[in-house]
Amino acid sequence: MSMNDPYEIEEMLLRATIEFPDADERACFLDWACRGDDSLRARMVKLLSIQENSARFFDFKPFDITVENGDDPASAVNDETDDGEIGLKIGRYRLIRRLGEGGHGVVYQAEQETPVKRQVALKLIRMGLDHEQVIARFEMERQALAMMDHPGIARVLDAGATPTGRPYFVMQWVTGEPITEFCDKNRLTIRQRLELFIRVCHAIQHAHQKGVIHRDIKPSNVLASFHDGVPLPKVIDFGIAKATGGGLADPGGEPEPILGTPNYMSPEQGLFGGLDVDTRTDVFSLGVLLCEILTGKTPFGPAANVTLQTGELPQSIAKRQHKTPFAILGEYPPVELVELAATRACKARDLIRLVKGDLDAVVMKCLQASRQHRYDTANGLALDIQRHLDDNLVSARPARRRERLGKLLRRNRLAFAVGGVAFFTLAAGFGTSTWLFFREAEARREQVRLRSEAEAARTVETQLRSQAEAREASAQAAVKLSYGHIAEADLLLAAIPTDMAPSSLEAANAYRELGDWHRKAGRIRQAAERYTALAGAISSVDRSDVYQISGDLLPAAVTTCQLGDWPSHERVRQVALDRFGATQNPIVAEQIIKASTLRSADPGTMEKIALLAGFLESAVRPEYGNGSQDDGSAWQCYSLALWNHRRGDPAQVIHWGESSLRRSMASDSRVACVRLLLAMAQHRSGEAEEARKQLAEAARLIDRTLELSSEIASGKSDQWHDWMSAQILLKEAGAMIGPAKAD
Amino acid sequence: MENSIDFTGISGLLGTASTGGGIPSEELLPLVYDELRHLAARRMTAYGPAASLQPTALVHEAWLRLAQVDDRCWNDKAHFFRTAAKAMRGILVDRARRKTALKRGDRLAEISIDDLEICAAEPEDRLLMIDDVLDRLEQQDEVSARIVTLKFFGGLTNRQIAELHDVTERTVERQWAYARLKLFEMIQDEHE
Numbered sequence: 008m009s010m011n012d013p014y015e016i017e018e019m020l021l022r023a024t025i026e027f028p029d030a031d032e033r034a035c036f037l038d039w040a041c042r043g044d045d046s047l048r049a050r051m052v053k054l055l056s057i058q059e060n061s062a063r064f065f066d067f068k069p070f071d072i073t074v075e076n077g078d079d080p081a082s083a084v085n086d087e088t089d090d091g092e093i094g095l096k097i098g099r100y101r102l103i104r105r106l107g108e109g110g111h112g113v114v115y116q117a118e119q120e121t122p123v124k125r126q127v128a129l130k131l132i133r134m135g136l137d138h139e140q141v142i143a144r145f146e147m148e149r150q151a152l153a154m155m156d157h158p159g160i161a162r163v164l165d166a167g168a169t170p171t172g173r174p175y176f177v178m179q180w181v182t183g184e185p186i187t188e189f190c191d192k193n194r195l196t197i198r199q200r201l202e203l204f205i206r207v208c209h210a211i212q213h214a215h216q217k218g219v220i221h222r223d224i225k226p227s228n229v230l231a232s233f234h235d236g237v238p239l240p241k242v243i244d245f246g247i248a249k250a251t252g253g254g255l256a257d258p259g260g261e262p263e264p265i266l267g268t269p270n271y272m273s274p275e276q277g278l279f280g281g282l283d284v285d286t287r288t289d290v291f292s293l294g295v296l297l298c299e300i301l302t303g304k305t306p307f308g309p310a311a312n313v314t315l316q317t318g319e320l321p322q323s324i325a326k327r328q329h330k331t332p333f334a335i336l337g338e339y340p341p342v343e344l345v346e347l348a349a350t351r352a353c354k355a356r357d358l359i360r361l362v363k364g365d366l367d368a369v370v371m372k373c374l375q376a377s378r379q380h381r382y383d384t385a386n387g388l389a390l391d392i393q394r395h396l397d398d399n400l401v402s403a404r405p406a407r408r409r410e411r412l413g414k415l416l417r418r419n420r421l422a423f424a425v426g427g428v429a430f431f432t433l434a435a436g437f438g439t440s441t442w443l444f445f446r447e448a449e450a451r452r453e454q455v456r457l458r459s460e461a462e463a464a465r466t467v468e469t470q471l472r473s474q475a476e477a478r479e480a481s482a483q484a485a486v487k488l489s490y491g492h493i494a495e496a497d498l499l500l501a502a503i504p505t506d507m508a509p510s511s512l513e514a515a516n517a518y519r520e521l522g523d524w525h526r527k528a529g530r531i532r533q534a535a536e537r538y539t540a541l542a543g544a545i546s547s548v549d550r551s552d553v554y555q556i557s558g559d560l561l562p563a564a565v566t567t568c569q570l571g572d573w574p575s576h577e578r579v580r581q582v583a584l585d586r587f588g589a590t591q592n593p594i595v596a597e598q599i600i601k602a603s604t605l606r607s608a609d610p611g612t613m614e615k616i617a618l619l620a621g622f623l624e625s626a627v628r629p630e631y632g633n634g635s636q637d638d639g640s641a642w643q644c645y646s647l648a649l650w651n652h653r654r655g656d657p658a659q660v661i662h663w664g665e666s667s668l669r670r671s672m673a674s675d676s677r678v679a680c681v682r683l684l685l686a687m688a689q690h691r692s693g694e695a696e697e698a699r700k701q702l703a704e705a706a707r708l709i710d711r712t713l714e715l716s717s718e719i720a721s722g723k724s725d726q727w728h729d730w731m732s733a734q735i736l737l738k739e740a741g742a743m744i745g746p747a748k749a750d
Numbered sequence: 751m752e753n754s755i756d757f758t759g760i761s762g763l764l765g766t767a768s769t770g771g772g773i774p775s776e777e778l779l780p781l782v783y784d785e786l787r788h789l790a791a792r793r794m795t796a797y798g799p800a801a802s803l804q805p806t807a808l809v810h811e812a813w814l815r816l817a818q819v820d821d822r823c824w825n826d827k828a829h830f831f832r833t834a835a836k837a838m839r840g841i842l843v844d845r846a847r848r849k850t851a852l853k854r855g856d857r858l859a860e861i862s863i864d865d866l867e868i869c870a871a872e873p874e875d876r877l878l879m880i881d882d883v884l885d886r887l888e889q890q891d892e893v894s895a896r897i898v899t900l901k902f903f904g905g906l907t908n909r910q911i912a913e914l915h916d917v918t919e920r921t922v923e924r925q926w927a928y929a930r931l932k933l934f935e936m937i938q939d940e941h942e
Contacts, residue, residue, distance in 0.1 A: 014891045018928045054931055060869055061934030062927070065880075067873040069842045069903060131870070 020047075021054055097175060098167055100129050107227075116180070126180035127164060128243070154217045159210025161230075161243040181241045183230030187299050190231070191350045195238065197361045200300050200351070201392050203231060207240045208293060208389035212486060214245055215286040215385060221245055222284065224292035225271040226299065269327075270305045271295045274376050286482070287378040290388060294373020294381075301362055302335040303347050306374060329374055333359070333367045365395045365403070372403040379548070383513040384482040386489060402512045477503045481514035488517055497521050500537065505575075508540035510547040515559065518544055522562060526727070535566035535575065542579050546586040554594040557587050557602075564602035565728040568735055573606075580608070584615045593626040593643055600646040604653045605735055613654065620650045630670055641670035645677050648684045657688035664688070676729035679708040683736040690744050698744050705740070709733055828914045832896070835904025842903055843881045846874035868937060883936040887929075894929035901926055 020040055027033045033055070041048035095102050097117070104116040106128065117129040155162065165177035183189065186207070190200050207229055211221060221228070223244060231240045273291035275284055299305045306329035330338075336359050339347060348358040369391050375381045382388040391401045480499045487496035500521055508514060522537035542563040545556055560583045567576035580603045587599045596619045603616055627643045644667035651659035664685045672678055686701035712730060868879070880902070888895035900906045900914070901922075908922040915922075 014894070014932075018924075021928060021931070022924055054935065057934055057938065058927075058931060061930045063869050064876060064934050064937070065902065065930045067876065069846075069873070069877050069905075 017047075017050070017054070020051060024051060024055065025058075097129065097131070098165075100127060100177060102129065117177070119177070128161075128178045128180055130176045130178065130244075132174040132176070155214055155219060155245060157210050157213040159206055159240055159242055160214060160245060161241050163245065178243060181230050181243055183232035183241055185226035186229040186231045186240060186296070187226040187303075189238070190300055191303075193233075193238070194350055194352045196352045197301065197358070197366075198396065199238065201366075201396055203238045203240055204293075204297055204300060205389045205392055207242065207296075208385040208392075210240065210242045211289050211293065211385040212389070214242075215289070216483065216486060219245055220284065220286055221289050221292075222276070223271070224289055224296060226296065229296065270307045273378075275378065285378070285478075286384060287381050290373055290381045290383075290385060291378075293385060293388060294370050297366075297373065298332050298335070298370045301366060301370070302332045303350075304335050306330050306332075306335070306370070331367045332362045332370050336362060365401045366392075368403040369395065369401060379511060383478065383509070383511045384485060386486050387482075387513040390489060402516070474507065474509070477507045478509040478511070478514075481509045481511070481517055484517045484521075485513045488520055493521070493524055497524070497533075497537075500540070501533075503540070505536055505540045506543060508543040510544050512545075512548055515541055515544040515548065519559065519562075522566075526562075526566070531566055531570060535563065535570055535572060538563035538566050539575055539579055542582055546582050552587070552590050552592050552595060554592060554598055557583070557590070557592075557595040557598045560586075561598055561602050561728050564605060565731045565735070568605040569731050576606070580612065584612065584619075588615050588618060590619070590622070593623055594639070596620075596623040596626070597643045597646040600650050601732070604646075604649045605732060607653060616650060616653075620647060623647060630666060636671045636673055638671040638673045641667045641673070642677060644670060645681050645684075648681060652684050652687060655691075657691045660684050660688035661692075674729070675708050675712060676733050679705045679712075679733040680729070680736055682708070683733065683740045687740050687743055695744075702740055702744050705733070706737060709737055831900060831904060831906060831910075831914060835899045835906070838905065839881065839884075839899060839903035842877060846877045846881075849874045850878065868934075868941065879937045879940070880933055883933055883940060887932055887936060891929075891932060893925060894932050897922065897925045897929045898933065 020037075023040070024033050024036055027036055037048055037051055041051065099121055100117040100119050102115045102117050103126075106114045106116055113131050115129045115131065117127050119125050119127050161179040161181045163176060163178050166175065168174045184192065186203070189195075190203070195203065211224070214221060221242065221244070224242075228244045229240055229242050231238055233239070271292045273284070273288040276288055295305050295307070307327045336344065336347075341355070344355045344358070348355040351358055353361070369388070372391075373381055373388060382391065387402075391403055394401050480503055484496040484499040487493075487499065496517060500517060503509075508518065518537045518541035522534045522541060525531070525534035525537060542560045545559045560579065563579040564576065564583065567573075567579055583599050583602045587595050590596050590599065600616060600619055600623065603612070608616065623643055624647060627647070628637075628640050630640075631637055644663045648660045648663035648667060651657075651663060664681045667681050668678065682701045682705035686698045686705065689695075689701060690698035709730070868876075871879070880898070884895055884898060887898070897911065900911050901908070906914075908919045908926070911922045912919045
């Protein structure tokens, strides 16, 4: 090789030039070295300009190219160091700056030139083996994505493919930081963090309503920034996880390694190739995010980035152990905890106190392995956090509800009472038309029964699908309710057959609210349907032995009985006894007895009630005997009197009934009920005169309640269904003794 | 280098062979298999059992190609490596062709490609582009072409190449950088 070899000269010149790190020095050196030879200089400049790209171009291992269904992990992750792409144009967009790299590809800040000049974020998807499928999948998602219009969501503006088929997505340009960093940097308090997080939930909810599941919620996809001093979130990358899900979403395709952290993934994302995923997957990820926002760590430890093979994912997710936020805080060394608290503008002790209890329960509810135990929707989660912020009961923590029920009742007594009055005035006006109403209800119910039988005969798949639809409808109803669109919410729920009521707290809340709404408007038939659905929804979702749950069975029992809808009434009664037949809670026992003894029952049912009554008899506390009021045990005595009325033991009715009156005269509805029972017992014992007196007394109480609405509104009234029970018993007593006559 | 094929065992033998006038193929065979087992074991720990299949199969295939010519003897180790690397190139190109054909019915050539797309192209497409222009480079600049064949297709390390050509490793690195530049330029011109 001689020095005249042009390539040798080129090479040496090049080598020398590269030794100058500064661009100006290089230019200077080339000026000198190539003096008189412009073409050589131009050539050197050109070679230098492609230097980086040439290195990148060769940066792969030919040995790792696989032809068979790829089982070589290196093939998909070893390329791609795309710094040289800056300034290049893709479609209408010019790349300005590389922002970062995620599991699916590289994100650039880019500029759109036509039709309007604006900043966008462009995500160039990593070249997988199935990029045509990626585009196809994205096309399917696109319509849904275009429908999303929410201030908390970065819009997807465009999508396409480069001439070689590399897909890209163009998103609204968003400034902001990952939510966790943002919160810490600006030292947001726990309350501020929760308020911000609620906004995130609303954004996710909006997408869910448009049928889009995010599937990849994590801090880097939830950006936050201040707008007029208010911290606002912006969720990015909607739908892209699905469109680019690769091997995850497509078990038939070539498996691709998953880049990122599995910490935010729900268990079902790791199963069945992630096919069986619904909106509750996002609820899970939101729970992980909430935990990290509160405690600085995810429930599964630090959010380490790992690369996983698709096959490893399910095991990795199954193996992980999660901790509660409270436990996480407990594991911080004291010094770090103080620092952590400082970024939340509070003391360490206060931080623990704030997170303990409600928030702990809210996070854990999101993280339930089985989806039906999570919040049904992001909105449900947001509502619970809002309840916590308002110092209200959270649905995630029933135990707390017990502590506070008294407060709740006090707060809502007026509403209960007003509802009761509205019902009675309207029911009185119904008169004869009510009877026709019942027959129509019967026919309708028969239709529902036939339909549900037909449905039962269909395939399992269809059943599952309709269950999913029911769940979706109830989730949507919950959202509509939260925005005050009651009639729309009701239409959604009315379309679900009562026995298909989705089992979730959220659905239960919606059914309860709509039942109340119908009842207050005097539409008892519809109210009874919602309450019956409520009974079905609540009894299977929460297995705890607490009276807040059993109390939700009473409205259904009472309204169906009032309507004379015996099949429904019987169903509710059986649900109640199956669910709470072995309760160890006296209040629950009292409620279930009240719910199941409004009318006579068959011997098998009577046996079940007898067990409850036996328990309650042993649990009811002795009378104080000093004249002080004991309303709680008075109710229990009443329910035992009612039970003995059904089993035809007048002596026991009188025993428990009188005991109830001695213990307390506080609630008129109970006093009326007890007097009616006493009247019937006395009638049976041959004390006709006494019976009539009691009956008249009770009728007067009930009449007065109807007339003197102000007395009910003043707070002396009990819950509406107790008054309805009184009416039912009044009818029964009237039939037995003869119409009540006021003296 | 994780994915390079380690021929040190063979090169020892070839080193002696170069002084003794050649070594027949069948004597090389057991040595190659030893190397393969070693290689497979190493990759097994790094990536799990499935990953070890690829390079093993690859080298096996290369060996079959080399052994197809009966009674072949090797002059020296440089001769062996050059031939082996050429065989590897053939195999790798075949694989890349199969893959792109499977994927999009062999229409790579029709697509106009700019800077970005060349770098972003999938490995098999890049490999085919390199193969396309490598022969032309060989006519212009034999040294560069040989480096590309040995290092890129043959999977030899800088050190092995330096030994082979009796130069320093730094020189090999420099030659490799220049060769990449040349090839890339040619590919770019090709696609403009």
